[in-house]
Amino acid sequence: MNPQARSAEQDRAAGGIQRRAVNLGDGNFARASIALKVYPKTRRIRAYLRWSDQGRTRTRYVGEVDQPTRAANLAQAWRKAQTDQLVTTEPLPEGSWASSPAVRRSMTGNRGRDTKPELRLRSALHRRGLRYRVSVRPEEQLRRTADVVFVRSQVAVFVDGCYWHGCPEHHRPSSKNTAFWRQKIDGNRIRDAETTSALEAAGWTVVRVWEHEDADEAARRIAGIVRSKS
Structure with a gap:
């Protein structure tokens, strides 16, 4: 089953795309999915809710399901998740979802890690003999995940997308839901500045690389x- 078909299957089982939202706080939501795990010895089927937060996959146990088909088991699991308030059943704020199918596909395809600019930069760093950690929190108490981290030298690298982080050279405002997207991008800029300040206060050197930058030069x-710093 391809990704589009899997997403459509989850939408049907949940009763609509807006009933698949996990509230991350601060006005942010993640789209969740139900995973079914079959235990052959007992023939029991357990359902788990999964979503992505800061580039990490989160999982929460929903409960056992006992329907005769996969579709029915997914629907039963989603009903339980909604009843137990593991996901939001309220309409999301206006503008929280994409304004068109094309924008929705673009947002869905926006990866939290291992993007092409990140992979190019990591390859360039590796060619220079550098070793690093990928997609980790430099400071565990801060809910901020850096794309590349040099722990010993305390250097945290963020690869920022030109659209999502408001690149001064390449960012172009959206022509639809203008107010929402302006607020979203401005919020990302503020969050980026706060992240840099917090990490620098903790002794880290923060390096930000725009996705349009040459990977070898950035490396x-x-x-x-x-x-x-070594």
Whole structure:
């Protein structure tokens, strides 16, 4: 089953796309899915709710299901998740979802990690002999995940998308839901600045790389910083 078919299957079972939302707080939501796990020895089927938060997959046990078909088991699991308030059953705020199918596909395809710019940068860093951790929190108490982290030298690298983070060279405002998207991008900029300040206060050097930057040039800059702190 391809990703579009799997998503449509989850939408049907949940009773609509807006009934699949996990509230992350601060006005942010993640789209969840139900995973079914079959235990052959007992023939029991357990359902788990899964969603992505800060590039990490979160899982929560929903309960056992006992219907004769996969579709019926998914529907039973979603009803239980909604009854137990594991997902929101209230309409989301106006503008929280994409304004058109094309925008929705774009948002769905926006990956939280392992994007092409990240992979290019990591390859360039690796060629320079640097080793690092990927998609981790530099400071565990801060809910901020850096794309590349050099733990020993305390250097945190963020690869920022031009649209989502408001690149001064390439960002172009949306022509639909203008107020919502302006608020969203401005919020991302504020969050980026707060992240940088908090990490610097904790002793980290923060490097931000725009997705349009040349990966080799960015890697050269990062390598110089890392080696100067080693």
